Amino acid sequence: MRKIVLDLATTLDGFIEGPNGEVDWCIMDDDMSFDEFLDSVDTIFYGRVSYDAWGNFHPDAGSNLTELALWKAVHSKRKIVFSSREREDANAEFITADLITNVKKIQSQEGKDIWLYGGAKLIETFIKNNLIDTYRISVHPLALGKGKALFGDLTKVLPLKLVGTKTFKSGVVQLIYERAAKE
Amino acid sequence: MRKIVLDLATTLDGFIEGPNGEVDWCIMDDDMSFDEFLDSVDTIFYGRVSYDAWGNFHPDAGSNLTELALWKAVHSKRKIVFSSREREDANAEFITADLITNVKKIQSQEGKDIWLYGGAKLIETFIKNNLIDTYRISVHPLALGKGKALFGDLTKVLPLKLVGTKTFKSGVVQLIYERAAKE
Numbered sequence: 001m002r003k004i005v006l007d008l009a010t011t012l013d014g015f016i017e018g019p020n021g022e023v024d025w026c027i028m029d030d031d032m033s034f035d036e037f038l039d040s041v042d043t044i045f046y047g048r049v050s051y052d053a054w055g056n057f058h059p060d061a062g063s064n065l066t067e068l069a070l071w072k073a074v075h076s077k078r079k080i081v082f083s084s085r086e087r088e089d090a091n092a093e094f095i096t097a098d099l100i101t102n103v104k105k106i107q108s109q110e111g112k113d114i115w116l117y118g119g120a121k122l123i124e125t126f127i128k129n130n131l132i133d134t135y136r137i138s139v140h141p142l143a144l145g146k147g148k149a150l151f152g153d154l155t156k157v158l159p160l161k162l163v164g165t166k167t168f169k170s171g172v173v174q175l176i177y178e179r180a181a182k183e
Numbered sequence: 184m185r186k187i188v189l190d191l192a193t194t195l196d197g198f199i200e201g202p203n204g205e206v207d208w209c210i211m212d213d214d215m216s217f218d219e220f221l222d223s224v225d226t227i228f229y230g231r232v233s234y235d236a237w238g239n240f241h242p243d244a245g246s247n248l249t250e251l252a253l254w255k256a257v258h259s260k261r262k263i264v265f266s267s268r269e270r271e272d273a274n275a276e277f278i279t280a281d282l283i284t285n286v287k288k289i290q291s292q293e294g295k296d297i298w299l300y301g302g303a304k305l306i307e308t309f310i311k312n313n314l315i316d317t318y319r320i321s322v323h324p325l326a327l328g329k330g331k332a333l334f335g336d337l338t339k340v341l342p343l344k345l346v347g348t349k350t351f352k353s354g355v356v357q358l359i360y361e362r363a364a365k366e
Contacts, residue, residue, distance in 0.1 A: 010196075010197075011197075012320060012333070012343065012358070012360075013193075013332065013333040013334050014193075014194075014195070014197020014332075014333065015197070025340070137195060139322070139358065141342070141343040141344060141363070142340055142341060142342050142343055142363075143334050143340070143341040143343070144337065144340055144341075145332075145334055145335065145336050145337025145338070145339075145340075146336055146337070149196065149197075149328075150195070150196040150197065150326070151196050151326050152328065153328050153329055154326060154327065154328025154329070155328070156328075157208070157325055157327055157328075158325060158326040158328070159324070159325050160195065160324040160325055160326070160354070161324060161354060162324050162350070162354035162355075162356065165348060165350055165356055167345070167348055171343070171344060171345035171360075172345075173345065173348055173356070173358055175195070175356055177195075177324060177354075180324070
């Protein structure tokens with residue numbers, strides 16, 4: 001069964017955004033091999049708001065080649081949007097009910113891993129239903145003291161199993177976990 | 184000049200305690216070499232509440248030898264308590280005014296490094312005044328979703344410089360930072 005992978009950038013004190021949505025601290029270094037991660041997935045799960053914001057985003061033509069290549073890779077994936085409402089969309093499939101059943105069905109299909117893109121509400125739903133297989137959390141070298149919390153307000157403790165770490169030249173440390181609790 | 188070192192255990196999502204003060208998730212593995220850290224310091228800075236709670240704590244005689252040895256080492260250090268009130272105390276020196284001046288004076292004295300023990304309010308004061316040289320943050324493999332925040336509510340962004348990482352068999356990852364901003 002292919003894995004559902006969450007990939008998030010956080011500050012050392014556990015914020016994914018500043019109090020006004022600031023993400024200017026977020027580093028994308030050339031040694032981070034985000035392209036390798038993208039290459040390991042063929043499907044992306046979005047919440048509806050995140051899909052509308054980023055699902056069909058195209059960087060300016062003048063952007064650097066790495067960024068252009070990354071977005072091109074993103075847009076080559078199968079996109080699935082979890083939403084309360086049906087929508088016809090040329091670039092994505094919408095799922096409006098039976099989230100768990102549909103996720104398990106997609107997960108059991110042949111293919112590469114699945115990137116759980118976000119946003120926060122969708123991630124919370126996936127955590128609560130124990131649907132995330134791999135957590136890739138990139139801890140950035142700063143503290144904000146306030147902002148949007150990494151996992152929101154969990155209803156119970158989330159135990160994790162460390163499976164690897166990577167240190168990047170910028171001082172970002174990626175911590176990779178699997179779920180510790182099996183259903 | 185000797186260094187002021189903060190050593191804290193946190194969850195992946197940046198909590199040092201659960202909402203009811205829970206620290207039962209905190210792991211002290213035998214590969215963590217806390218004794219080596221203790222050996223690198225000869226002075227401990229406490230806030231008054233932390234000192235009263237832990238400054239003269241003695242574990243039960245039936246505790247394991249490692250714990251007994253750690254506490255013995257703690258109690259061999261010079262202890263300095265930052266408090267709003269003077270107190271005569273056989274085991275500690277009380278500082279009630281001019282925190283920054285006194286800290287710099289102690290720091291300029293000959294000796295090993297200084298452990299900034301806590302609590303939260305004292306740590307906040309040290310962060311705000313840019314007095315911490317080394318941050319040793321042990322990220323534990325779990326998320327709580329709520330609790331007491333790692334650094335409290337900072338007044339400004341705290342930039343850090345990663346200087347090392349250590350991974351322990353329990354899945355704890357220690358991230359070691361120095362201040363990125365010089366005064």
